[in-house]
Amino acid sequence: MDRRTMLRATVVGAGTLALPFTAWSAAYGAPAQNATGPYGPLQPADARGIQLPAGFTSAIVARSRQTVGGTSYVWHDAPDGGAVIPDGAGWIYVSNSEVAAGSGGGASRILFNSAGAVVGASRILSGTSQNCAGGKTPWNTWLSCEEISRGRVFETYPLGGTAVARPALGRFKHEAAAADPVRRVVYLTEDETDGRFYRFVPSTWGDLSAGTLQVFRAGTATSGAFTWATVPDPDGSPTATRYQVSGSKAFNGGEGCHYADDTVWFTTKGDNRVWQVNLAAGSYELAYDDNLVSPGAAPLSGVDNITGSTAGDLYVAEDGGSMDICVITPDDTVSTFLRVTGQGGSEITGPAFTPAGDRLYFSSQRGTTGAASGGITYCVTGPFRR
Template sequence: MERRTFMRAGVLAAGTAAVSGSLMRGALAAPAQIGTGPYGALLAADANGIRLPSGFTSQVVARSGQAVPGTSYVWHSAPDGGACFADGSGWIYVSNSEVSGSAGGGASMIRFDSGGTPTAASRILSGTNNNCAGGKTPWNTWLSCEEVGLGRVWETYPFGGSAAARPAMGRFKHEAAAADPVRQVIYLTEDETDGRFYRFVPATWGNLSSGTLQVLVAGSGTSGSFGWATVPDPDGSPTATRNQVAGSKSFNGGEGCWYADDTVWITTKGDNRVWQFDLGASTFELAYDDGLVTGGTAPLTGVDNITGSSYGDLYVAEDGGNMEINVITPDDRVAPFLRVTGQGSSELCGPAFNPAGNRLYFSSQRGTSGSSSGGITYCVTGPFRT
């Protein structure tokens, strides 16, 4: 059954907005292959240097070191992982800052009205280190993850409140997080060449101050069954969390993480793969592998952050490659959705849809300058299928 069929059922059952979405579980016969994108070929670069399909437009939302238009708040350096939250008739976009605490690391938010115009912006986390990716929770907090040795997960409050470290979620080189409200767990990726895939089981759902950290246990292949085992010492010292459980499966550079409708996807940058975990069946397989693409040059390389649409499409940003965001469709085809030109020393990150699903936010971490102070956050508007 195609992913879209599962997704529709999930959205109707949950009654959620498009952005919180429910991608569906797919039964892949093989990893995604080259196909025609759902919106057609990319046109010439627009005034912002972005190649988009017909009917789509881009705008600059914020630039590092400059005030967000309509506000007095100066946007942070090196914008990275992000997410959107419904806010009345408008929404909030949050973004991490992947620099050290002394250089302004942490996270910020921008509030938009119903027309997509910024009305406010502010800092929601300060003084932390290399906040790369993260994930939103069903209770409207943003988990901002430190990509450093013995890094922490910080729970932040886009609607107001003081950020708090959540050490029970493990001390390791954190990347992304994704909430599973069915099993009441948070999935976590680790950006090491021999990183692991974890889940955190809170003692009480909605409260991340205590709970159990577990690691995925499976064979060394690219498909099969999996289970979970408790990590004895989540503090990761003196023994790293990834080395504490025999039989835990290693992943080459864990990056993005996305959950929807009994499925979780993760990306691994070291081998340009997207992995798919069927949580109901406790099986895993490859949703994409650039080394298994036939019939042409693999369109997606440098896989990084990942998000999904209400239709069931996966959007994967590149750290390198052709500076593209690629789409993997429910019928397992992969194609470029957009390409940023003239920014070869940057990376794309933080893709997230607004609640209506007609705007896609993302950042170029180092922009045209190639420096963390040159980051640019964009919004693409158009006829996304929903």
């Protein structure tokens, strides 16, 4: 019996929910290695400069400082973290704006009908600064995170409602968030060279106005056991939250965060790693490390935003690198899914699937110009594994 099979049997036998094999494989595999991707090689760039596998097509949904097609709303600068929120038979794509408050900031939404056509667009958050990543909640709100010193998390309401600050989630250089409905917590990353990994335990699930902020405690190794410890002062002043708990583990530039099937994954851009925290087993390890990839060169660098598909695949966007979105499969392989050409001064942000899993939205934050005003938001359709 191999390690992942043994762990799977142990945890399921302890009385937790039995999970699909693909989910458990991803949760307990070794760092991903190079292999041919599940969709085959990239084809030549299309008219929008995007290289995709055969059978996939791209479309432009919105451009910064231009009206979203079919609406009067002007799309924001520097589109960053994003998510898809179900909306009846259709859906909403939400996107942050990573610019200062005086230059826009905040977040916007685009509404789609069941056929994927745009039917509306509007602002859902204003007056905030450097809204980088974030995460959606099971109650269909969007947590928009400020990537500034003592930044805040704002809960926004894509389906209708007024955004509100959630200071109980801590004041630090926030990056991404991921909700865990099993443990009823929200995981949070911190974009500092010695940032921490946190979780917020609400007093009442579904209400983020009050609760306890905790920090991940572990040794200096890349795998092992972990515990959580309460952060005494989530306000982070005068002592930053990351320095308040002895033994809390430092991570080099926390970025994207994704939860599924008793596992939370997060990325660290400073060392090009994807970490996986096996919540049922109480352990953590690496899902990807660019220094441990073979054969050949590592396909994924500048790791940033991360999302997952219903098939258990992880999709990781690059900040720089070759402007790729790479896929890490449940059987621990890594390959390039798409590449954006001619936009070397940009980064890929906001990957998110529709509920049906047949459309992937993402943005090139600065497009072909390399400026915040050049952002482009795309949609890719095709035979995604589901």
